[in-house]
Amino acid sequence: MESENFDVIVIGSGMGGLTAASLCAQLVDKRVLVLERHFKLGGFTHTFDRAGYEWDVGIHYVGEMAPGAMPRAFFDLVTGGEIKWNPLPDPLEKFVYPGFTFDVPVGESRYKQALVHRFPAEANALDGYFVDVNRVARWSGLFFMGGMMPPVLRSFLNRLDWGTKRLALSPTADVLCRRFNNPELISLLCSQWGDYGLPPSQSAFLIHAVIVNHYLEGGYYPAGGAGVIAESVRPLVERSGGAFLVNHEVTAVIVEKGRARGVRAVERRGAKTLEKEFLAATVISDAGATTTYSRLLSRVYAEDARRDLNSLPSPTAHVCLHVGFKDDPGKLGFHGENHWIYNSLDHEEIFRLRNELLEGRPMACFLSFPSMKGGVRGHTAEIISFLDYEPFRLWRDKPWKHRGDDYEDLKERISRALIDFVDQRYPGFSALVDFRELSTPLTTEYFTGHPHGAAYGLPAVPERFQMRWTGPGTPVKGLYLAGADAACVGVVGAMMGGVSAAGLVMGWRGLWRLFHAVGKRVKAAATGFRG
């Protein structure tokens, strides 16, 4: 058993873990150790390659990355300002339904105008809708940052705006049905539900508003692909004596008298495993709330959390077909925008029938082109669709790449169905395909350790946002949660989860330190100075 001391240990190198590690190293000079179970850093921000093609895993577009925007300032702080963000084309997205396609232009007023043009009778309701979206998105910023405020201040702020809180924690469908008469408009406005993985009847309006607001002024993509995020954080952490260890899976958080003391981990070296112990007074888990409470903490500290988290619906799982093209997909008229393709306007039905994909009948998919955004190698696309984890359980204990012919047959059926689904809308797509590989919920579970291959962390139902387990604080002193489960889904959501965890590590001056550092970045962006 090896043992080594650090100031802070971060479990997992996803966006939340990288953020917490970077801020603790840069702002309070902590010696941070990041332990990652995968052989590559980055969590859902890592990239991989096959046959000369390269793909992202969990970034297709990130909003609010224009210079001067607050999330961009935080991102620059975390990554040392090294990342160049390429804007996606305008229109940003296409909502593709049977018989019509709606282009989503960049800019709130242009988006609203396009909607009013199609639904003139709903013009006033649309005004009100955008007011609600902005109001709830603004409120969510305070709500998520509230996790690092003293409880008295947090509960005061919570009480300050009851009306917005009630709106934010209502189901999306209720809010939209109250406001609009036209069901087609309601469906259109919900077209991005794939960004958080739940249909309007189940999702909290909070997450709907956060995502819609996030992309109103366009989408951005990191030049060179998502892998540049971990690459840019690494030297910032190492400069303060920190280290990154891949192939290290944390098996337990060591707790003594209610205080975190470190972690136990296993290192995988080929077929061999080596048990290790790392000590630190602070542990930050980016492994997700479910893993942290149900696998890493003992029952004494986690019983209530486990009970509450188990009461949430099953997390959303997905398949992703990674496609390599023989030639530039621009020849078919694509420009690098995203396509949400649905075979009906009824999102509830689409969600209910998502497992039809197993029989080769997709209900919906998301189509995106990593290579057209100035990123990864080769001409590439990704086609994503949702389904349940359960049908895949059969092969769960079989080794990666050796799960058997029946598993490969299923993957082939799904892959073909997804290509045909896209080809029906965009003829010529199928003929352009040179290489394809499907990831399943088992792939996600195998590489990230997220139980049931959860793509987006805890489901974004209203109840989730009212649980005390889903902020950065935990019942164990010195143990914090980072990442999407500490705030909300998305690269920026996970980053804010990491910001909150780092803020708590910094103590009562944490909030001030963070905003001071980020304020300097905003000022620098305004004057064009790179400090």
Ligand SMILES: Cc1cc2nc3c(=O)[nH]c(=O)nc-3n(C[C@H](O)[C@H](O)[C@H](O)COP(=O)(O)OP(=O)(O)OC[C@H]3O[C@@H](n4cnc5c(N)ncnc54)[C@H](O)[C@@H]3O)c2cc1C
């Ligand atoms: C298919 C897909 C598409 C997406 N598209 C977008 C998009 O376009 N834009 C956007 O903003 N967001 C997108 N997202 C969401 C976004 O990628 C995630 O919300 C975010 O990256 C999550 O970051 P995280 O730090 O919370 O967790 P993760 O990225 O999941 O990182 C957790 C890390 O912890 C490691 N880990 C787990 N357990 C242990 C352990 N016991 N020991 C050591 N390490 C451990 C895992 O291996 C992993 O590296 C997408 C997600 C998916 C799945």
